[in-house]
Amino acid sequence: MKTLLLTKDEVRRLIGMTEVIGAVEEAYKAFNSDxxxxxxxxxxxxxxxxxxxxKLGYYKANELISMKASSxxxxxxxxxxxxxxxxxxxxxxxxxxxxxxxxxxxxLILGLRTGASGAVSVRALARKNARKVTSIGTGNQxxxxxxxxxxxxxxxxxHAWDNSRDTLSKYKADIESEFGIxxxxxxxxxEAVAQADILITTTRGKGSLVEADxxxxxxxxxxxxxxxxxxxxxxxxxxxxxKVVVDSIAQCTEKGETWHPLNxxxxxxxDIHGEIGEVxxxxxxxxxxxxxxxxxxxxxxxIQDNTTAGTIYQNAIANGVGTFFQFFE
Amino acid sequence: MKTLLLTKDEVRRLIGMTEVIGAVEEAYKAFNSDxxxxxxxxxxxxxxxxxxxxKLGYYKANELISMKASSxxxxxxxxxxxxxxxxxxxxxxxxxxxxxxxxxxxxLILGLRTGASGAVSVRALARKNARKVTSIGTGNQxxxxxxxxxxxxxxxxxHAWDNSRDTLSKYKADIESEFGIxxxxxxxxxEAVAQADILITTTRGKGSLVEADxxxxxxxxxxxxxxxxxxxxxxxxxxxxxKVVVDSIAQCTEKGETWHPLNxxxxxxxDIHGEIGEVxxxxxxxxxxxxxxxxxxxxxxxIQDNTTAGTIYQNAIANGVGTFFQFFE
Numbered sequence: 001m002k003t004l005l006l007t008k009d010e011v012r013r014l015i016g017m018t019e020v021i022g023a024v025e026e027a028y029k030a031f032n033s034d035x036x037x038x039x040x041x042x043x044x045x046x047x048x049x050x051x052x053x054x055k056l057g058y059y060k061a062n063e064l065i066s067m068k069a070s071s072x073x074x075x076x077x078x079x080x081x082x083x084x085x086x087x088x089x090x091x092x093x094x095x096x097x098x099x100x101x102x103x104x105x106x107x108l109i110l111g112l113r114t115g116a117s118g119a120v121s122v123r124a125l126a127r128k129n130a131r132k133v134t135s136i137g138t139g140n141q142x143x144x145x146x147x148x149x150x151x152x153x154x155x156x157x158x159h160a161w162d163n164s165r166d167t168l169s170k171y172k173a174d175i176e177s178e179f180g181i182x183x184x185x186x187x188x189x190x191e192a193v194a195q196a197d198i199l200i201t202t203t204r205g206k207g208s209l210v211e212a213d214x215x216x217x218x219x220x221x222x223x224x225x226x227x228x229x230x231x232x233x234x235x236x237x238x239x240x241x242x243k244v245v246v247d248s249i250a251q252c253t254e255k256g257e258t259w260h261p262l263n264x265x266x267x268x269x270x271d272i273h274g275e276i277g278e279v280x281x282x283x284x285x286x287x288x289x290x291x292x293x294x295x296x297x298x299x300x301x302x303i304q305d306n307t308t309a310g311t312i313y314q315n316a317i318a319n320g321v322g323t324f325f326q327f328f329e
Numbered sequence: 330m331k332t333l334l335l336t337k338d339e340v341r342r343l344i345g346m347t348e349v350i351g352a353v354e355e356a357y358k359a360f361n362s363d364x365x366x367x368x369x370x371x372x373x374x375x376x377x378x379x380x381x382x383x384k385l386g387y388y389k390a391n392e393l394i395s396m397k398a399s400s401x402x403x404x405x406x407x408x409x410x411x412x413x414x415x416x417x418x419x420x421x422x423x424x425x426x427x428x429x430x431x432x433x434x435x436x437l438i439l440g441l442r443t444g445a446s447g448a449v450s451v452r453a454l455a456r457k458n459a460r461k462v463t464s465i466g467t468g469n470q471x472x473x474x475x476x477x478x479x480x481x482x483x484x485x486x487x488h489a490w491d492n493s494r495d496t497l498s499k500y501k502a503d504i505e506s507e508f509g510i511x512x513x514x515x516x517x518x519x520e521a522v523a524q525a526d527i528l529i530t531t532t533r534g535k536g537s538l539v540e541a542d543x544x545x546x547x548x549x550x551x552x553x554x555x556x557x558x559x560x561x562x563x564x565x566x567x568x569x570x571x572k573v574v575v576d577s578i579a580q581c582t583e584k585g586e587t588w589h590p591l592n593x594x595x596x597x598x599x600d601i602h603g604e605i606g607e608v609x610x611x612x613x614x615x616x617x618x619x620x621x622x623x624x625x626x627x628x629x630x631x632i633q634d635n636t637t638a639g640t641i642y643q644n645a646i647a648n649g650v651g652t653f654f655q656f657f658e
Binding site: 001006007008009037040043044045050051054058065069072074077080081086087094095096097099100103104105326327329 | 368372379383396398400403410420425429436657
């Protein structure tokens with residue numbers, strides 16, 4: 001019995017964004033097809049600001065159980081321990097035997113699968129003639145969103161805003177050199193949002209960043225940043241007449257962007273259009289007119305890690321990549 | 330950043346029973362000293378009879394977070410997959426950085442730390458002049474109990490019972506050759522129980538195996554087998570006038586042997602004397618007379634895996650045992 005070990009570098013070489021988009025789309029469909037078990041995640045309360053949690057997912061179709069351990073917030077790590085302030089590892093178990101078949105570095109997977117989730121929502125919910133993307137926030141995940149959306153449509157220009165002008169300039173230089181897409185550095189959030197066919201929010205915001213009357217009809221909003229209570233990026237009024245699609249109703253009503261308009265009574269739970277898996281499976285319509293505002297609220301699910309890591313594992317086996325270790329005879 | 334990998338064979342060579350007993354005693358004391366976080370375990374419902382669960386424990390003193398993945402019940406494994414029907418792996422994370430510092434085979438640790446738990450209870454609760462041990466059940470854990478108790482006292486003879494005469498004969502031969510302790514094969518449970526200074530139950534029993542009026546005054550009972558609802562080994566009447574000590578009140582009242590007398594109203598929750606950590610810390614008395622019947626109900630806690638695996642890890646580092654793997658630069 002041998003366990004496959006995959007380094008971060010091997011993980012990077014074993015999967016491309018197109019495959020991640022496919023894996024995430026599969027994850028969303030599986031979630032709405034009784035193919036998934038995702039127990040509540042468990043975590044440890046460490047002395048602040050460090051945190052570590054464990055997310056477990058089982059996908060019946062690939063017969064894999066994934067456990068992702070991810071840590072974050074250890075701000076002294078680079079100086080004190082020579083490691084990043086957040087790390088992740090994914091453990092894969094064969095559901096047919098219970099065996100640990102793979103341990104892979106997981107630090108790239110969160111970024112990749114979160115980027116892919118935006119692209120999946122764009123394909124399902126954005127206008128077919130969408131060309132302009134606005135990015136509120138220009139950090140790593142903002143880049144990942146562009147990388148993923150660029151795989152599935154032609155982006156003509158990007159309007160970007162960040163509260164740090166330096167970060168914004170760096171984003172412009174990186175995106176223009178990597179993808180050849182012109183980036184316009186906005187002078188205000190309002191100016192940027194008014195340009196959007198697709199609006200992406202990927203900040204660590206803890207209050208409304210985007211006001212309702214800035215958003216033009218027909219915009220598709222990819223709300224990424226809010227994955228726990230206390231975070232917020234959008235004026236809850238935006239939800240009032242929007243088509244709201246979420247990754248998981250249970251999660252988004254508890255800790256996603258959708259919690260805010262529910263909490264304020266701006267929408268009721270029944271006003272949520274549905275989960276994205278239902279749209280992808282054709283059980284619920286996606287966009288129905290060029291005028292409607294669509295919102296995709298993504299909190300992230302263990303099953304996305306499962307299908308992404310499962311694809312990486314299969315690619316590793318197929319290509320003979322990685323190191324086998326025998327924990328017992 | 331390097332992660333230490335330890336095989337089953339290395340784990341075996343890295344720790345002895347005396348050290349495991351010390352680790353388990355430390356775990357029990359820590360549990361009652363606000364040094365431990367143990368979230369509820371999470372599991373996946375696989376198609377029967379296979380099961381897999383994940384137990385997480387954090388011990389503030391050693392700054393280690395342990396995650397144990399353990400599977401069981403995969404009866405086709407030996408023929409279909411060439412692996413045992415149950416496996417376990419322990420992952421250790423440094424609580425100061427969140428880094429994955431060790432992955433070790435965990436299949437020996439459950440047996441070792443469960444064996445040690447009986448010995449810890451014997452030291453705290455059995456009569457000082459106890460010499461005769463009775464074992465109801467003669468499987469692997471029954472042997473492990475003897476191995477552990479033999480470390481801390483002189484066992485003069487063992488009275489053993491099993492519903493399989495073959496298993497019982499094998500136990501007798503093994504114990505006599507390994508430890509030189511004479512084993513008397515009992516013709517009935519009653520006959521065996523009547524001999525006991527210390528009575529160990531390690532079966533997969535699902536109903537009462539030991540009747541109350543067989544148990545003589547002064548007996549210490551180590552109740553190991555019942556760790557989930559539906560299992561049972563003792564007549565609940567035994568609890569009526571016994572001193573009941575548990576590893577965890579929360580767990581034992583929910584799924585331990587102690588659930589049965591509570592459920593029948595034979596004892597109330599307040600009749601539980603306390604947790605073994607409280608006794609070990611001197612906050613509550615242990616045995617107070619040669620006549621009292623003491624019961625130790627063990628359901629098993631993540632913190633026992635943590636301290637045991639932590640000791641193994643430290644021994645590995647100190648002795649240069651194991652293989653380092655670098656998941657990222």
